[in-house]
Amino acid sequence: xxxxxxxxxxxxxxxxxxxPKAKDQAKKLTVKQERDARRAEKVAAMVxxxxxxxxxxxxxxxxxxxxxxAAIGLLIGFVVSSATPKxxxxxxxxxxxxxxxxxxxxxxxGTVDYPQTPPAGGDHNGVWLNCGxxxxxxxxxxxxxxxxxxxxxxxYDPTLVDSAGVDxxxxxxxxxxxxxxxxxxxxxxxxASAWGNQVALxxxxxxxxxxxxxxxxxxxxxPEPGAPCTGGVDGPxxxx
Numbered sequence: 001x002x003x004x005x006x007x008x009x010x011x012x013x014x015x016x017x018x019x020p021k022a023k024d025q026a027k028k029l030t031v032k033q034e035r036d037a038r039r040a041e042k043v044a045a046m047v048x049x050x051x052x053x054x055x056x057x058x059x060x061x062x063x064x065x066x067x068x069x070a071a072i073g074l075l076i077g078f079v080v081s082s083a084t085p086k087x088x089x090x091x092x093x094x095x096x097x098x099x100x101x102x103x104x105x106x107x108x109x110g111t112v113d114y115p116q117t118p119p120a121g122g123d124h125n126g127v128w129l130n131c132g133x134x135x136x137x138x139x140x141x142x143x144x145x146x147x148x149x150x151x152x153x154x155x156y157d158p159t160l161v162d163s164a165g166v167d168x169x170x171x172x173x174x175x176x177x178x179x180x181x182x183x184x185x186x187x188x189x190x191x192a193s194a195w196g197n198q199v200a201l202x203x204x205x206x207x208x209x210x211x212x213x214x215x216x217x218x219x220x221x222x223p224e225p226g227a228p229c230t231g232g233v234d235g236p237x238x239x240x
Contacts, residue, residue, distance in 0.1 A: 101196060112144075116193075117183075122144060127142060129232055130229070131177055133170060143181075148223045153193045177229045189204065195221070
């Protein structure tokens, strides 16, 4: 029986065997797919950018809202604090307050014999004492010059007030226009002095110290209010 040749397998045909018209259609389909893919990438990028922009706007709104609330809070606090009336120093009454009028304020050399212990005004050295905290007694004549400038001088008996007591005193005093120093034979644990005014205190926690500072610190009744309390001379044992 004559041999019969096998027919070619259609599954083995490649695109190279396609007719020219089919090849063109396949090429166009590939180009279209690539174009659609690029379009899809652009759309995805635009969507992502829009999401970022919306997120940034939302963060901006939240941040602005928080800042606005904080600003309103500060404004309310300022208004409330501004609306709180300040205490008139003249209206403060201090039990045991001693006042001295007619004090002279001449600049002199040497020591001065003061009628008060410690002095509460009078003639004094031409150079003021630098305000601050001292661990040793300071010259009367220089400290009185500070009183002339509106400072408050707080003295304590070192035999009655320990280091913890000194810290308590410091915590109640302003950082400027104040002299804090020990004073021997004071007669009271603590004495607060301003120009022409003085009060003997029962201890470091006597509430009259705060009243005295509120009434006389940087007082306009001092001979030279607003004059400096720095740039003068340091006394011995300056701590701060």
